[in-house]
Amino acid sequence: MRFYRKYKKLLWLIAIGCFSSSCGSYFSQPLDTQNARIGETTDATYRLRSLPPPIAPAHIGVYKFEDQTGQFKQTEAGSTFSNAVTQGGTTILVKALEDTNWFTIIERENLDNLLNERQIINSTRKDYAVQTNTQQQPLPSLLYAGILVEGGIVSYDTNVLTGGAGARYFGAGGSSKYRQDRVTVYLRAVSTKNGEILKTVYISKSIFSQAVDASLFRYVNFKRLLEAETGFTRNEPAQLAVKEAIEKAVEALIVEGIEVGLWFPQGGEPVASQMIENYRNEKEVAERTDVYQREFLDRRSRWRFDVGAGGTYANNDLPNPDYEYSITGGLRYNFSPFVGIYGTANKYRIKNANALNREFASTDFNLEYTVLPYEKFSPTIYAGPGINYASNFEEIDLKFQAGLSLEYLISPSFGLKVYGEYNATLSDQLDYVISGERDDQYYKFGAGINIYLGNNQAKENSPKFIKRREARELKRMNKLESQETVTSIDTLSRKRTNPINQ
Known part of the structure; x- marks a missing residue:
C-alpha cells in the first residue's frame, strides 16, 4: 500500500504512456451503428x-x-x-x-449468364420481327x-x-x-x-x-x-x-x-524506362528482404580501419592487480559479409599496485566473425595469434587472444563499438616473477570507432549516394549530347567547306 501511494503518479504515467501510441484506436471505439460507406x-x-x-x-x-x-x-x-x-x-x-x-x-466469370441473356434478346427480337413483319436486328459480336x-x-x-x-x-x-x-x-x-x-x-x-x-x-x-x-x-x-x-x-x-x-x-521510351527502373529498384529491395521484413543489406565494406582506447587488467603472479590504459588501431579485410581477417597494433600497460607498472606493445592477427552482418547492431567474435613486445622490442613473446565486440552503425561509413578481450601470453616473465604452472595473462577492454572504406550496399542505397549517381549520369548524358552536337556541327562545316559541295 505504501508503494502504491508513493509511486501512484508514476504508475498512472506508465499506464497513459502504454496507451498513447494507440490512443487513436482506443478513443475511436464504435458506440453506435455506422452507415454504409464507399x-x-x-x-x-x-x-x-x-x-x-x-x-x-x-x-x-x-x-x-x-x-x-x-x-x-x-x-x-x-x-x-x-x-x-x-x-x-x-x-x-x-x-x-x-x-x-x-x-x-x-x-x-459468368459467361453462361451472358450467353443466356443474349439468347433471350435474340429470341425477343425474332418474335418482334415476325409480329411487325420487319427484319431482325442482329446483336453485335462478343469481344474476344x-x-x-x-x-x-x-x-x-x-x-x-x-x-x-x-x-x-x-x-x-x-x-x-x-x-x-x-x-x-x-x-x-x-x-x-x-x-x-x-x-x-x-x-x-x-x-x-x-x-x-x-x-x-x-x-x-x-x-x-x-x-x-x-x-x-x-x-x-x-x-x-x-x-x-x-x-x-x-x-x-x-x-x-x-x-x-x-x-x-x-x-x-523515357516514361517506360522510368517505370521499369523504379520497379527493378523495388524488386531488388524485395529480393534481399526476408519473410520477417528484415532487409539483407550488406552494411559493411570489405575494408575497415578502426581505432580504440580503453584499459587493461592484469592476471599474473603478483597481488593487487589494477587498471591501466590501452590504445589500439586495426585494419580488417572481409572475405564475405560474415568472415574476415583482422590485424591490430596495440600499446598498453600492466599494473599491480605497489609492485609493477610496465609498458608493452603487441601486434595481433585474428580471424573475425560478424554474427549479424546485415543489421546495424551486430556482435563480432574474433581470435588468433599475436606477438608481444617489451623493453623497447628486446623481449618478444608469442601470445593468443580472443575477444567479443559489439558494434552499432551510425552511418554506412562509421560504426561505434565496445570490446572486451582475453590475452594469454606464452611467457611467465611479464611481471618479472616466475611462479606457478600458468603463464601471465591480462584482459583488455575499451571503446572505439570503425571506419569503412569503399562502397557497400548500404552506401549505394543511401539517398545521398543515389543523388550523386543520378547527377553523374545526368552529367555524362549532357556530355554525350554535347559531343554529338559538336560532331554534327563539325560534319556540317566540313561539307560546306568541301570544294565538291561548292
Whole structure:
C-alpha cells in the first residue's frame, strides 16, 4: 500500500504512456451503428490510379481467380467451416484491372449468364420481327480476349510472427501482444493465340493484429477492493490485405509486360524506362528482404580501419592487480559479409599496485566473425595469434587472444563499438616473477570507432549516394549530347567547306 501511494503518479504515467501510441484506436471505439460507406482504398490503389496511361488498352479476360488454399478460419476452439480467405478474388482482380485504365476487361466469370441473356434478346427480337413483319436486328459480336489473366491466392499463413510484452506489480499492470499473418497471390498473363504463359508475378502481404490491455486489482482499504481493466484489439482486415496484394500484383504485371513488349505507355521510351527502373529498384529491395521484413543489406565494406582506447587488467603472479590504459588501431579485410581477417597494433600497460607498472606493445592477427552482418547492431567474435613486445622490442613473446565486440552503425561509413578481450601470453616473465604452472595473462577492454572504406550496399542505397549517381549520369548524358552536337556541327562545316559541295 505504501508503494502504491508513493509511486501512484508514476504508475498512472506508465499506464497513459502504454496507451498513447494507440490512443487513436482506443478513443475511436464504435458506440453506435455506422452507415454504409464507399469501400476503403489502399496505397496500392492510389499507385494503380496514378500509372501513366497506355497507348491502347489491351483486351483481357478473367475467368477465375480463386482461393487455392482451402484453409478454414482458426479459432481458440479449433477450426470453423468459415473460409480463412475471401472467396471473391475474381471480383477484386477485375476491380484492380479496371482502376488501371490499361485494359478492356471482358466478362468471363459468368459467361453462361451472358450467353443466356443474349439468347433471350435474340429470341425477343425474332418474335418482334415476325409480329411487325420487319427484319431482325442482329446483336453485335462478343469481344474476344488476346490475353487471359489467371492465378489465385496460394497461401494464407497464420502466426508467422508473434510476440508481446507486459509487466505486473502488486496487482497493477498491463500487456501488449501482436501477431503477423501472411497472404500470398500469384498472377499470370496467358496468350490466347498459342497458350504461352507470357509473365508470372508473385506478391505477398503481411496482416498485422495487435492487442493492448491494462488492469488493476488491489485492496485500497479494509474490505474495499478496487478492480479495473481496459484494453482493445486491432486486426487488419484480411479482405483489405488480399485486395492490396492483388493490386500490387496487377501493377507488377503491367511493368513486367512493358519489359517484354506486351503493351506500352504513352510518353514513349523515357516514361517506360522510368517505370521499369523504379520497379527493378523495388524488386531488388524485395529480393534481399526476408519473410520477417528484415532487409539483407550488406552494411559493411570489405575494408575497415578502426581505432580504440580503453584499459587493461592484469592476471599474473603478483597481488593487487589494477587498471591501466590501452590504445589500439586495426585494419580488417572481409572475405564475405560474415568472415574476415583482422590485424591490430596495440600499446598498453600492466599494473599491480605497489609492485609493477610496465609498458608493452603487441601486434595481433585474428580471424573475425560478424554474427549479424546485415543489421546495424551486430556482435563480432574474433581470435588468433599475436606477438608481444617489451623493453623497447628486446623481449618478444608469442601470445593468443580472443575477444567479443559489439558494434552499432551510425552511418554506412562509421560504426561505434565496445570490446572486451582475453590475452594469454606464452611467457611467465611479464611481471618479472616466475611462479606457478600458468603463464601471465591480462584482459583488455575499451571503446572505439570503425571506419569503412569503399562502397557497400548500404552506401549505394543511401539517398545521398543515389543523388550523386543520378547527377553523374545526368552529367555524362549532357556530355554525350554535347559531343554529338559538336560532331554534327563539325560534319556540317566540313561539307560546306568541301570544294565538291561548292
